[in-house]
Amino acid sequence: MGQPRVYQLPSAHYLHLHNGKMHLQRYWTLEFHPDRTLDLPQATQRIRDAMTDSVNRHKQSDVRWGAYLSSGIDSTLVVALLRQSHEVDTFSIGFSGKHREINELNLARDTAKALGTRHHEVELSQEDYQEKLPEIIRAQENPIADPSAPALYFLAREAKKFVTVILSGEGSDELFGGYPIYQEPLALELFRKLPRPLRESLWWTAKKLPPGTKGRGYIQRGMTPLNRRFVGNARMFSEEEKKEFLQKDVYAQVQSSFRVTDPYYSLPYELDDSAIMQTVDCHTWLPGDILMKADKMSMAHSLELRVPFLDVELFERAAQSLPLHLRVNRSTTKVALRKAAEGIVPEQVVNRPKLGFPIPIVDWIAKDMQPFIRDIFSTVHPEFLDTGYFQGLLDTSQYVFNRDRKIWTGLVFLLWYQQFIAASNTQFDARRPISLL
DSSP states (O other): OOOOOOOOOOOTTTEEEEEEEEEEOHHHHHHOOOTTTTOOHHHHHHHHHHHHHHHHHHHHSSSSSSEOSSSSSHHHHOOOOTTTOOOOOEEEEEEOGGGGGOOOOOHHHHHHHHHHHHEEEEEEOHHHHHHHHHHHHHHOOOOOOOOTTTHHHHHHHHTTTTTTTTHHHHHHHHHHHHHGGGGGHHHTHHHHOOOHHHHHHHHHHHHHTTTTTHHHHHHHHHHHHHHHHHHHHTTOHHHHHHHHOOHHHHHHTSOOOOHHHHGGSSSSSSOOHHHHHHHHHHHHOOOIHHHHHHHHHHTTOEEEEEHHHHOOHHHHIITTTTOOOGTTTTOBSSHHHHHHBTBBHHHHOOOOOOOOOOOOOHHHHHTTTTTHHHHHHHOOOOTBBBBBBHHHHHHOSOTTTTHHHHHHHHHHHHHHIIIIIITTTOOTTTTOOOOOO
């Protein structure tokens, strides 16, 4: 008898058990259906009304609640709507020492002051981050190779000192068009208009250029079909790179990135390229990274996370029908959402570019954390994976696309493997797809 397995239900599904038989049933489907007749004033009012209703529903609680606050429009809008009727505790995190210059703390502090919240801050050091990393990986349970996840652990720990429920801004980017990558189809329109011989000539010219050459990547992406150039924000390794560090028999059985995302390129209705990219992210990146890390890191401290932007009614009333020009244009993301936020959030936040959550991971890998990383790479050796590949990434002076994120991904996986597989003598089934690979 083999070891028991634990399976995770897909999003928006339930498991029906009857007479000893199990049936997996989908109960809701996320679909974008842009309405080209929708204008900006209509969209603005829909978003304001639906977002206000969503925040009001999500704040209902018999325990004390608060909200995360970054420098961006998403969390600021949630806090501003809460602040219209209640006192609000807000929480922000940044880094101490020489990395203070990349912090969002100053911007978040100014926003909190403008909105009149009870503001709390956490300054995180590299030493604390590294020391707690194994414990954080264990709390994640899955190998989530996102450098911002550990920071959320410390932010949730601080919030739990004051509140039991926390509201956050996850989901806005995927639903309202917040990632700059969603602007890429507009930037690549030129290639559609070029004659085929010229396109082929450009492709071969770009291929001969050294990696890292300015313009090389732009040309190559412009000549690559959408379903092969975009497989979501989470993709870290190409199929060729996987062959370099996975055993041949294992690679042959590993699910490719394209098999994960191809179903979302075969929809029975037409969408613009940006909406297709949003659909891919909503079904992969959002549940597999954004929500996973937010949920795991909050629940590690028994803090309940709520996400008003991902309210089904908000999506169906306000986000689902937005046409392309109300989501992104060549200069702006989240066009309609930003307009809806005018007069509600401080003026300086409305058009602030997306910063993400700045983690000084490049500097840490090059300096302070490198001895720790090298120790893991040299001592943890899954039988199906060549850790020498990651050692080589550390040592190389050549240009490697996303080099530091690839190193980080390898580190997280090995820490996860060390705790959940090696330490328990569990047999790891490398054929089962995981987001890391």
